[in-house]
Amino acid sequence: EGLAKSWGYDRAYLHVDADSSSGGPAQNLYRTLGYEPVIDEKYNEKFTWMGIDAVNRGLYIVDGVALLFLKKKVNLPSNVEE
Numbered sequence: 001e002g003l004a005k006s007w008g009y010d011r012a013y014l015h016v017d018a019d020s021s022s023g024g025p026a027q028n029l030y031r032t033l034g035y036e037p038v039i040d041e042k043y044n045e046k047f048t049w050m051g052i053d054a055v056n057r058g059l060y061i062v063d064g065v066a067l068l069f070l071k072k073k074v075n076l077p078s079n080v081e082e
Contacts, residue, residue: 001074012074013038018059018066027068035070 004012016030017023037058058069 005074013071015067018068030070035072038069038071
């Protein structure tokens with residue numbers, strides 16, 4: 001988040017492991033910090049067979065690995081113009 005702010009961006013984006021076992025702690029951390037799923041309806045049409053819950057979590061497949069794509073709006077420092 002700090003790097004995004006220092007570069008003048010108002011949002012931070014990240015991928016996290018979608019598996020609830022191996023990625024659960026990181027998913028919980030980022031949700032606690034205010035990250036929300038990035039949902040691309042066109043992309044997620046391919047995954048509707050997995051159920052609406054998976055699609056609404058920001059599920060993406062990158063190189064065969066299931067990841068959640070998350071975003072957060074960050075406040076810019078006062079010396080950076082929007």
